[in-house]
Amino acid sequence: MSSRVEAVVTQRCPSCRDGRIFDGFVRMNPLCPTCGIRFEREQGYFLGAMYFSYGMGVVAIGAPITWMIIRRADPVLVASVAFALLLVLSPAIFRYSRTLWLHFDNHFDPLDGSGGDGADPATMS
Numbered sequence: 840m841s842s843r844v845e846a847v848v849t850q851r852c853p854s855c856r857d858g859r860i861f862d863g864f865v866r867m868n869p870l871c872p873t874c875g876i877r878f879e880r881e882q883g884y885f886l887g888a889m890y891f892s893y894g895m896g897v898v899a900i901g902a903p904i905t906w907m908i909i910r911r912a913d914p915v916l917v918a919s920v921a922f923a924l925l926l927v928l929s930p931a932i933f934r935y936s937r938t939l940w941l942h943f944d945n946h947f948d949p950l951d952g953s954g955g956d957g958a959d960p961a962t963m964s
């Protein structure tokens with residue numbers, strides 16, 4: 840089992856730290872391919888990922904833009920750089936915000952059946 844930091848960087852399951860969270864560029868696996876936990880616990884579960892998305896956006900896009908504004912760069916150049924950064928970084932911000940949210944939530948409410956709700960509702964009686 841890898842460390843928590845390694846699992847976040849490589850976007851692995853927060854429970855077993857082995858199964859891939861994403862199956863495609865932005866498509867998630869509904870269940871962990873290794874341990875079978877359900878990643879989206881309930882409808883709207885990933886709203887919590889917006890906190891991480893916002894923070895990463897402020898740092899990754901806001902910091903360079905602020906630096907350019909302080910340096911009195913051309914406003915058209917500043918807007919162009921902001922748009923380009925947004926386009927380039929959006930997929931990574933999306934993936935890492937969900938990964939961080941899963942690991943953050945799993946730290947306080949584990950998905951391994953010891954209190955978390957990783958069970959499939961269709962099989963619950």
Ligand SMILES: [Zn+2]
Nearest residue numbers: 852855871874
């Ligand atoms: Zn897993």
